[in-house]
Amino acid sequence: MKVVIVGGVAGGASSAARIRRLDEHAQIIMIERSGYVSYANCGLPYYVGGVIKDQEELTLQTPESFWDRFRIDVRVRQEVTAINPAEKTITVHALDSGKIYTETYDKLLLAPGAKPTVPALSGVSNKRVFTLRTVEDTLRIRRFVEDQKPKTAVLAGGGFIGLEMAENLVEMGVSVTIVQRPKQLLAPLDADMASFVHAEMRRHGVALRLGETVTGFRQDGDSVLTLLEESEPLHSDMVLLAIGVTPDTHLAKEAGLKLGIRGSIAVNERMETSVPDIYAVGDAVEVTHFVTGQKALISLAGPANKQGRIAADNICGGNSRFHGSQGSSVLKLFGLTAVSTGINEKAAQAAEIAYDKVVLFPASHATYYPGAQSMAMKVLYEKESLRLLGAQIVGGEGVDKRIDVLATAIRAKMTALELTELDLSYAPPYSSAKDPVNMAGFMIEDLESGKVRQFHWNEVEDLPYDGSATLLDVRTAWEYQRGHLDGFRNIPLDDLREHLDELDRDKPVYVNCQTGLRSYLACRLLTQYGFTCSHLSGGYSFYQVVTK
Amino acid sequence: MKVVIVGGVAGGASSAARIRRLDEHAQIIMIERSGYVSYANCGLPYYVGGVIKDQEELTLQTPESFWDRFRIDVRVRQEVTAINPAEKTITVHALDSGKIYTETYDKLLLAPGAKPTVPALSGVSNKRVFTLRTVEDTLRIRRFVEDQKPKTAVLAGGGFIGLEMAENLVEMGVSVTIVQRPKQLLAPLDADMASFVHAEMRRHGVALRLGETVTGFRQDGDSVLTLLEESEPLHSDMVLLAIGVTPDTHLAKEAGLKLGIRGSIAVNERMETSVPDIYAVGDAVEVTHFVTGQKALISLAGPANKQGRIAADNICGGNSRFHGSQGSSVLKLFGLTAVSTGINEKAAQAAEIAYDKVVLFPASHATYYPGAQSMAMKVLYEKESLRLLGAQIVGGEGVDKRIDVLATAIRAKMTALELTELDLSYAPPYSSAKDPVNMAGFMIEDLESGKVRQFHWNEVEDLPYDGSATLLDVRTAWEYQRGHLDGFRNIPLDDLREHLDELDRDKPVYVNCQTGLRSYLACRLLTQYGFTCSHLSGGYSFYQVVTK
């Protein structure tokens, strides 16, 4: 069997290694356009920032090591320019020699990844306007920052790559402005959860120009102007364009393979394309979203690696299946960790799923043990079925742990109520006896069993401020004085029982506290004294961060 | 409804608070023998060690705060001395006044916990021989170490509490010896995994006297002698007895409640005892082990808290059920974290479950990003069904994350193969594109699909060393020279294909490398050239740590 692999990184290289493990006798050729294979895409921003110091760290394997260990014929700086499925051949352009040749295959695996989305804007090819995908891109940017010592940078786009680059540039002393059309950074989060990210970026001096549209770039002496639709241009020494990625699939398209959404390659669960003996994996393919069942593009390394292994199994005569991605992701941002899994509210609404949610601020570990940090956690579940849909967390320590637990629960198709039963490991330096994930389960159980009702930060302005409702803040007098919602009257929780007679039982009561716990307790109390009551999800602290 | 609760800490206090949330009108009395309620048992060793500095940090609630917030009538320093189920009364002894009185109840909840196991040894009541359960015990030990400045301590028992105390005493400059009959510390781990813990303890100067039986204690001037069955007595300034805990259930026994194993209280899934209107939770009760389905004692705070909440629901007319504990635990030991969930090999053997296992040493996060640490991970699964049974991990960063993911997978009754599909969050500072948990799944899949066979460290000495088998070490020459298994010949993996003709195809091949990865690759290669091959699980590094 002769296997040809197009693209030699996450999906391609994983697949190549697995094919060799499965079939010692196969001929395996891996063709890569750039000068490097098996490189750590995800580490590239950290090399620019000097966190990863050694260029060799960026590649996990080299063409030589692939040969020595796996007898894989790796051809770098060669581009596959055409596929001829009828003949089972590909055309290869050797970039250095200029030679063009044909290679036959029995099985072809496409792992070409995705390329930075580059809109057709004037000046986009300016040499101070960078994109980041390959090792070459990285070395180019690194050389630029070392030689030119830029003082200012504009990052167009506030997704994973933009934000990681922002952190790395800031740590090098560069003054960074992020500009993008969407009004929030980090699309996998809902806007409310993204507020914590915005705050962290600003705390580190990053200027955010959200809701602004870049219309082009222009050289201006030694700097570059980023032109905006409705504002003055931004001056900077460099620009990074990171507004998203687009499947790198012109080859597949020209070969007549069936395409999926946004130009991706359509594949089945076995990672087979519409054409026999051609497989595809990674950022280039359309996947089924594990939660919605809808088609989706999810450009992450975990799925690419797993799909590569699955395609290898099937290429070698096995029957492995990819059951979909749920988009679990994590991002380090200075002192913050921002994570998500499954779907967020925007996606649930788009998919017309009836959902509800809880928001909480649990501590990363027992508060009596030094160093506990609070995290903001949002968990979404489907009404009726109570199936878990997704979660988002922003905080410090232990955030990645909780999202992986929730990701596993979602994968297991657990209901939100089953979170209450998770038997998680506890000692004071690591967690609380009721882990944050258990706590989310308790809260959902309380909601769904009708023990409490909640209202949300975006509903605060629509509350009845005309006296027809009681608006209650149950924090301490001291907390209340430091800031509170207009129109809310303060009765501290511990005093509430003595003041019940001052409240009108015929009026609905809206309660708030700092994070939602005390207002929940107040609601339980009031409900049992005959009041109709609901409390502010996430409390005053969530309201404050989100509306700031 | 009048509810009386015996014991005011993890199970009792959680239940009390939940009962109030469910029923504002219930009368709730919580009776506690010690002087404190709602105390952080799990934090006590850290107060002795000065990590937790403020005594107030040790109690999450006080009798006063319980009254203010929950209108719970908390009575500390009062001991319940008898239950009269026929009359629905209890007898209470107020320890300070000496008063004895009767209290009626509609519902009674027993949450008396477990007490340190104190064997009937001579000298056990010596005032330099301590046990640790309550805040009072803690203050007593703290005062002793502050006043007497002990230089040496003997800890009898190497479970969670003994090891946490060892760490805290060492950090204070005390020279610590741990002595116990079992030949390994930390029973939830198998002996091989415990080797890492032994190494860490020794690295921090803790002397381990394993396999030694304490026969008594004797005062000797200002120090105490710990008498051993077969060795000279140990001199020290203090002794902590922490050989385990025993359900504190004499009350229940005397009241005629049905008992479970080792004197625990038998309860059903609703946490009801054999007597109507009497519930029991926490360390005092027998639980169903979630993995084996057998009865078990699992003395951990997570289950106690959850059971307290479940009992509260049922006391208030609900129908909540506890579906068993799986013993997920985590322990900080100097720079190490040691964790486990589900069952270990000893337990699987005892339960006569046919199991297999993998051992691996994955990195906590991408190795090219600074700071990655490797962890030792063992995952057990049932043969045939491939159901996950348990896992143990010892390492640094990210160990608690992986055990919680595995605990969740076990709870969801996932098979080991489903670990390959877990969609976990990845970025270089947090994980690898193939998370350690995925990796364990891949390895199990390879084993179960017959792609590879393994042998274990304890089988090394039984290999055929008579020339009837090929014993192969596929590490580099440099690694081999630094230490290798006797009788193993070195052919580095990358050279193996050129040396195949030197190997006898009729002889079985046993391969080892450093951690198991390269020997797996060698086995795949050799198998396809017609050899019968198996590889050493965990490799030379595991063998070395375990047999040292």
Ligand SMILES: Cc1cc2nc3c(=O)[nH]c(=O)nc-3n(C[C@H](O)[C@H](O)[C@H](O)COP(=O)(O)OP(=O)(O)OC[C@H]3O[C@@H](n4cnc5c(N)ncnc54)[C@H](O)[C@@H]3O)c2cc1C
């Ligand atoms: C800066 C950066 C940071 C990232 N951080 C993370 C992260 O933290 N976590 C995460 O999960 N994901 C991250 N990702 C995404 C992750 O790297 C990708 O999801 C993953 O690499 C996709 O794998 P792939 O094999 O599909 O494509 P790639 O890894 O991109 O590999 C495709 C390769 O194919 C080559 N190629 C394309 N067309 C041809 C052709 N015609 N002929 C020959 N070769 C061709 C390309 O040169 C490329 O090297 C990051 C990506 C980038 C760029």
Ligand SMILES: Cc1cc2nc3c(=O)[nH]c(=O)nc-3n(C[C@H](O)[C@H](O)[C@H](O)COP(=O)(O)OP(=O)(O)OC[C@H]3O[C@@H](n4cnc5c(N)ncnc54)[C@H](O)[C@@H]3O)c2cc1C
């Ligand atoms: C030092 C130490 C460290 C620990 N570390 C951890 C850890 O890191 N992680 C973990 O999960 N677990 C840990 N545990 C175990 C955990 O604390 C227990 O599992 C949990 O507290 C059990 O809860 P419980 O309510 O059953 O009993 P307890 O919390 O022990 O409470 C029982 C209370 O009942 C009182 N009582 C008993 N009999 C009577 C009576 N007749 N009348 C009145 N009062 C009575 C006792 O005084 C006691 O205060 C630790 C325990 C100790 C002692």
Ligand SMILES: CC(C)(COP(=O)(O)OP(=O)(O)OC[C@H]1O[C@@H](n2cnc3c(N)ncnc32)[C@H](O)[C@@H]1OP(=O)(O)O)[C@@H](O)C(=O)NCCC(=O)NCCS
């Ligand atoms: C480096 C690369 C070629 C590795 O591919 P790989 O060989 O499949 O992956 P690993 O080295 O992690 O090894 C995994 C294999 O070793 C096995 N393994 C791991 N540890 C083992 C152990 N201790 N004992 C036995 N087997 C072990 C696994 O089961 C798996 O084998 P399988 O797939 O046949 O089941 C590929 O992942 C790559 O190019 N990565 C870089 C690019 C990238 O991923 N970028 C995006 C992220 S930055």
Ligand SMILES: CC(C)(COP(=O)(O)OP(=O)(O)OC[C@H]1O[C@@H](n2cnc3c(N)ncnc32)[C@H](O)[C@@H]1OP(=O)(O)O)[C@@H](O)C(=O)NCCC(=O)NCCS
């Ligand atoms: C302190 C103690 C009394 C707390 O009991 P508790 O009130 O049940 O627990 P918490 O304060 O964590 O609150 C949990 C409740 O608040 C709710 N909650 C938490 N955060 C919330 C939020 N942001 N919004 C709304 N509700 C919230 C939970 O749903 C849960 O309510 P429920 O049980 O009615 O569903 C008890 O845990 C205790 O005594 N602990 C110390 C002893 C101990 O556990 N020792 C062993 C470990 S060291």
